[in-house]
Amino acid sequence: MSPTETLKFECETGNYHTFCPISCVAWLYQKISDSFFLVIGTKTCGYFLQNALGVMIFAEPRYAMAEFEEGDISAQLHDFDELKRLCFQIHQDRNPSVIVWIGTCTTEIIKMDLEGMAPKIEQMIGCPIIVARANGLDYAFTQGEDTVLAAMAHRCPEYTNLWKKNHPNLVLFGSLPNTVAEQLTRELASQGIHVSGWLPESRYEELPQLGPGVFVCGVNPFLSRTATTLMRRRKCQLIGAPFPIGPDGTRAWIEKICQVFNIQPHLENLDQRQNSIWESLEPYISLIKGRSVFFMGDNLLEISLARFLVRCGMIVYEIGIPYMDKRFQASELSLLEKTCKQMNVSMPLIVEKPDNYNQVQRIRALQPDLVITGLAHSNPLEARGITTKWSVEFTFAQIHGFTNARDILELVTRPLRRNNHLKDLGWSELVSQTKLSRSL
Numbered sequence: 546m547s548p549t550e551t552l553k554f555e556c557e558t559g560n561y562h563t564f565c566p567i568s569c570v571a572w573l574y575q576k577i578s579d580s581f582f583l584v585i586g587t588k589t590c591g592y593f594l595q596n597a598l599g600v601m602i603f604a605e606p607r608y609a610m611a612e613f614e615e616g617d618i619s620a621q622l623h624d625f626d627e628l629k630r631l632c633f634q635i636h637q638d639r640n641p642s643v644i645v646w647i648g649t650c651t652t653e654i655i656k657m658d659l660e661g662m663a664p665k666i667e668q669m670i671g672c673p674i675i676v677a678r679a680n681g682l683d684y685a686f687t688q689g690e691d692t693v694l695a696a697m698a699h700r701c702p703e704y705t706n707l708w709k710k711n712h713p714n715l716v717l718f719g720s721l722p723n724t725v726a727e728q729l730t731r732e733l734a735s736q737g738i739h740v741s742g743w744l745p746e747s748r749y750e751e752l753p754q755l756g757p758g759v760f761v762c763g764v765n766p767f768l769s770r771t772a773t774t775l776m777r778r779r780k781c782q783l784i785g786a787p788f789p790i791g792p793d794g795t796r797a798w799i800e801k802i803c804q805v806f807n808i809q810p811h812l813e814n815l816d817q818r819q820n821s822i823w824e825s826l827e828p829y830i831s832l833i834k835g836r837s838v839f840f841m842g843d844n845l846l847e848i849s850l851a852r853f854l855v856r857c858g859m860i861v862y863e864i865g866i867p868y869m870d871k872r873f874q875a876s877e878l879s880l881l882e883k884t885c886k887q888m889n890v891s892m893p894l895i896v897e898k899p900d901n902y903n904q905v906q907r908i909r910a911l912q913p914d915l916v917i918t919g920l921a922h923s924n925p926l927e928a929r930g931i932t933t934k935w936s937v938e939f940t941f942a943q944i945h946g947f948t949n950a951r952d953i954l955e956l957v958t959r960p961l962r963r964n965n966h967l968k969d970l971g972w973s974e975l976v977s978q979t980k981l982s983r984s985l
Contacts, residue, residue: 837859
């Protein structure tokens with residue numbers, strides 16, 4: 546690789562073959578334990594939620610559908626009264642601390658005034674109502690969380706400057722399981738940095754204070770709208786850092802926060818922490834070192850995952866991504882470039898809004914060992930003898946921090962290990978013949 550080589554970017558005009566962003570309800574209602582999510586849409590939205598979240602029906606989920614009838618769509622009925630009735634019922638039955646209205650594509654198309662109705666109903670029932678238009682017009686399904694958190698940022702209390710003098714006020718944003726959030730909080734505490742709060746917290750009533758003098762830092766690359774809201778509307782100072790995915794990303798994330806606060810990180814502690822994690826990952830790394838991977842693009846985690854896999858010794862041919870805010874991901878892109886040079890591998894091609902037909906042609910030509918793709922393309926590629934992994938699994942897995950790097954490699958290596966088991970069973974000739982015939 547040339548020492549002057551840099552990342553290469555292209556932009557195609559493909560469709561967005563991803564989940565609908567209303568799927569963010571799946572993890573947000575579990576994260577914010579005193580919330581209730583009301584999805585306002587058609588029966589199609591209800592079918593989607595029923596299929597995507599159907600396994601959770603036994604857990605008394607705190608979400609519901611407000612389904613449009615034909616009269617609602619043709620504006621023959623007054624939707625205010627029905628939404629008021631539903632919210633009164635939700636408040637009476639569940640008594641949540643907050644009700645989140647999730648606006649779908651239909652609410653956009655018929656110009657439904659959710660922002661106008663919400664404050665009136667909120668005053669009537671005495672419960673906060675947050676409007677988040679997490680609809681299918683977004684680029685990727687993970688941006689549903691971005692929309693909800695951006696709306697929630699407006700409801701955070703104003704910063705009152707009650708902290709100790711010279712003590713940094715740091716708020717982290719991004720929805721993570723409580724155990725993972727606690728791990729990252731402890732990692733920063735070991736460097737002498739106190740986390741003032743998280744957006745979101747596990748309870749709506751515990752939302753962090755925001756305002757001038759508060760530093761904010763994200764943990765997920767798909768939260769650019771939230772970052773913009775925190776800077777422009779709440780006047781917070783954004784820390785642009787790589788994301789804490791993989792041991793390398795987690796260390797870079799910690800070091801960047803320390804740098805902003807003029808705190809000298811405990812390098813010996815970080816070295817020992819990082820080295821012990823890499824040693825524990827060695828059995829997985831031995832399986833993927835020298836192997837190639839191709840990202841088709843689905844959940845906006847592609848850059849971070851690709852950077853980590855390059856550090857593990859993989860060759861990344863292409864990183865497809867539905868949408869990328871280069872300002873918000875600037876530190877992550879810089880770390881990816883640095884990692885490629887460190888590992889002495891070619892820079893991957895980054896394709897925004899990839900055309901899937903063109904991608905399939907490139908996959909057939911490159912013959913990668915693994916393709917990380919959305920659900921829409923996994924089975925067709927497998928039928929052509931191409932090994933795949935569902936990208937949505939990385940969204941729902943615990944992948945942040947030092948200790949969860951193992952879960953990333955567990956997902957990446959699973960299809961490769963499956964292929965090895967098939968070969969051990971004597972199917973290697975059948976597998977190779979299938980790949981040959983399907984590639985012709």
